[in-house]
Amino acid sequence: DIQMTQSPSSLSASVGDRVTITCRTSQTIATYLNWYQQKPGKAPHLLIYAASTLQSGVPSRFSGSGSGTDFTLTISSLQPEDFATYYCQQSYSPPRTFGQGTRLEIK
Amino acid sequence: EVQLVESGGGLVQPGGSQRLSCEASGFIFSAYAMSWVRQVPGKGLEWVADISGSGGSTHYADSVEGRFTISRDNSKNTLYLQMNSLTAEDTAAYYCVKFPRITVSRDAFDVWGQGTLVAIS
Numbered sequence: 001d002i003q004m005t006q007s008p009s010s011l012s013a014s015v016g017d018r019v020t021i022t023c024r025t026s027q028t029i030a031t032y033l034n035w036y037q038q039k040p041g042k043a044p045h046l047l048i049y050a051a052s053t054l055q056s057g058v059p060s061r062f063s064g065s066g067s068g069t070d071f072t073l074t075i076s077s078l079q080p081e082d083f084a085t086y087y088c089q090q091s092y093s094p095p096r097t098f099g100q101g102t103r104l105e106i107k
Numbered sequence: 108e109v110q111l112v113e114s115g116g117g118l119v120q121p122g123g124s125q126r127l128s129c130e131a132s133g134f135i136f137s138a139y140a141m142s143w144v145r146q147v148p149g150k151g152l153e154w155v156a157d158i159s160g161s162g163g164s165t166h167y168a169d170s171v172e173g174r175f176t177i178s179r180d181n182s183k184n185t186l187y188l189q190m191n192s193l194t195a196e197d198t199a200a201y202y203c204v205k206f207p208r209i210t211v212s213r214d215a216f217d218v219w220g221q222g223t224l225v226a227i228s
Contacts, residue, residue: 034215036152043202043222044152049215087152091213095168098152 002027002090006099012107017078021102023071023088032092033071035064038101039084047086048073080106109133109218111203116223123193123227129186129203129220137161137181140206142216143188145199148224155201156188160209170196193227200224 003026013019023033031051036044046055048064051071061076075082083106088099115127127143142157156167156177165177176189186203201223204216 032213036216043219045219046215046217049217055215055217089152089215091215094154094166096154098154100151 001095002029002093002097004088004090004097004099006086006088006102008102009100010103010105012105013078014107015078015080017107019075019078019104021073021086021088021104023066023073023099025069025071025090027092028068029090029092031067032090033064033066034089034091035062035073036087036089037082037084038087044087078104109205111205111218111220113201113203113220113223116201116225118226118228119193121194121227124189124191125193125225127188127190127201127203127223127225129188131184131186131203131205134205136179136184138209140209140211141177141179141186142204142206142211143177143186144202144204144216144219145197146202146222147199153199157206157211158186159211164211166211190225193225195227198225198227 005024007022033051035048038044052064063074085101085103087101110132113129119125140159143155158165158177162179174192178187203220205218207214207217
């Protein structure tokens with residue numbers, strides 16, 4: 001199985017900050033990397049797929065980059081509604097594995 | 108509006124069985140592969156199983172292979188997960204999720220249901 005390592009596991013930031021979350025995979029996966037956001041008590045929802053493509057309806061302050069084994073999710077200017085947990089997921093080969101999550105908290 | 112609504116969760120005794128359902132609306136159900144993903148409360152996400160739009164192709168996580176069965180009834184726009192020989196390690200919220208095409212592919216899960224909680228105790 002492809003192992004996913006997200007960092008940091010938690011992060012405190014303020015509204016307006018620029019934030020970057022990293023995801024590293026144990027094998028190369030080209031750009032088959034997706035990012036999801038999950039708020040407490042809610043289901044995850046898709047933010048970015050194929051490493052850098054924004055899902056329809058997702059604000060442009062979110063962006064993704066990377067290929068191979070190293071990927072990043074960046075939020076350019078944090079908004080109050082962005083405080084949540086973020087998961088990366090590889091869809092290159094089964095089983096589709098997820099990172100352990102990055103909890104983004106208000107400073 | 109695309110919507111997935113799970114049901115069937117609850118408290119189950121160890122060794123017991125449970126069937127989860129997911130009713131889909133707002134899209135042509137048979138045209139899309141589907142999957143189940145679970146999440147232990149307070150923990151991360153684990154893919155469980157997936158099925159093609161026709162139902163002819165299925166795949167399972169090693170942790171549930173031989174115990175869980177994914178199926179679908181396209182005439183009822185409903186996805187199922189039959190879970191047998193349940194253990195405490197199966198306690199989780201189970202999410203019904205949709206692929207963006209008919210075959211299980213390298214795509215992301217583009218729509219998620221709200222989840223249904225299964226507790227084994």
